[in-house]
Amino acid sequence: xxxxITGDIIKSRDAENSEWMSILKFALTYLCKDESYWExxxxxxxxxxxxxxxxxxxxxxxxxxCIKTIxxxxxxxxxxxxxxxxxxxxxxxxxxxxxxxxxxxxxSLKKEKINLKIKTKNKVLNNExxxxxxxxxxxxxxxxxxxxxxxxxxxxxxxMLQKELAKLIGTNxxxxxxxxxxxxxxxxxxxxxxxxxxxxxxxQ
Numbered sequence: 001x002x003x004x005i006t007g008d009i010i011k012s013r014d015a016e017n018s019e020w021m022s023i024l025k026f027a028l029t030y031l032c033k034d035e036s037y038w039e040x041x042x043x044x045x046x047x048x049x050x051x052x053x054x055x056x057x058x059x060x061x062x063x064x065x066c067i068k069t070i071x072x073x074x075x076x077x078x079x080x081x082x083x084x085x086x087x088x089x090x091x092x093x094x095x096x097x098x099x100x101x102x103x104x105x106x107x108s109l110k111k112e113k114i115n116l117k118i119k120t121k122n123k124v125l126n127n128e129x130x131x132x133x134x135x136x137x138x139x140x141x142x143x144x145x146x147x148x149x150x151x152x153x154x155x156x157x158x159x160m161l162q163k164e165l166a167k168l169i170g171t172n173x174x175x176x177x178x179x180x181x182x183x184x185x186x187x188x189x190x191x192x193x194x195x196x197x198x199x200x201x202x203x204q
Contacts, residue, residue: 001203002084003056004091004102005048007077009067010115012044020070027066030156031059039091047091047102053081053203054196060116061188062155064140068148074141078105079118081202097121115141120202129198136191139184147183150176154185 009020021040028038028048038048048063050056056079067075082097101119109117116133119126143151153165160168166176180186 001053001082002096002098003050003053003079003081004098005050005056005060005063005077005079006102006106007046007060007063007075008042008106009044010074010076011072020067020073023066023070024063027063031062036089037091041092047099049084049091049094049098054199056081056118056199057195058155058192061140061192062152064116065143065148065152065155068140068143069145069152071145074115076106076109076115077117078102078109079116080105081118081120081199122202125198125201129195132191132194136184136188139187143183146179150179151183151185151188154180 009024012020024040024046028040028046029035031048031050032038037051038046040046048059050059060077060079063077064075067073078101080098080100080102082101084094084098085096086094088094105117105119109115114134115137118129118133149169150165153168154160157165157168162176162180163173166173
């Protein structure tokens with residue numbers, strides 16, 4: 001069983017292509033250094049396979065945080081979790097439930113105007129997690145670039161204290177604390193913990 005995130009950049013034409021492209025490549029490389037597991041195609045669309053299915057929500061959150069460090073941009077993503085029936089030289093050549101679920105769900109997101117959704121074989125689990133996603137998107141869709149940056153750095157350095165994060169970006173601890181609260185990072189981390197537990201039931 002594996003997980004696949006398929007996404008596209010929202011309002012990509014409003015920003016310098018080289019700016020968001022380099023940030024997207026950075027995010028995908030950070031999540032998986034093996035480029036056979038991710039691909040950018042059709043200009044502003046991408047796909048990445050996250051073999052550890054429990055990390056798929058964290059990965060989606062990280063990609064969103066990276067993209068939203070650029071003012072005015074956002075990303076639409078669909079997580080598919082299921083079996084993998086074939087591994088190609090590129091992720092776009094691989095096949096199976098996870099890839100199909102992810103691709104189909106991304107198409108539905110454009111009509112529903114929602115920026116994150118998951119599909120597995122478990123419909124009850126899908127409904128529950130997608131409700132949580134709708135609620136967390138009320139916050140993450142409105143991240144400022146500063147909020148996105150602190151989420152990005154916190155995911156990259158989960159053991160760092162606030163004062164260490166402050167030193168990393170040249171500000172003070174009080175400013176970091178405020179940004180973390182505005183980003184609702186604590187709630188996101190709680191959701192990630194719950195997500196991992198729920199997803200674990202798929203492989204038991």
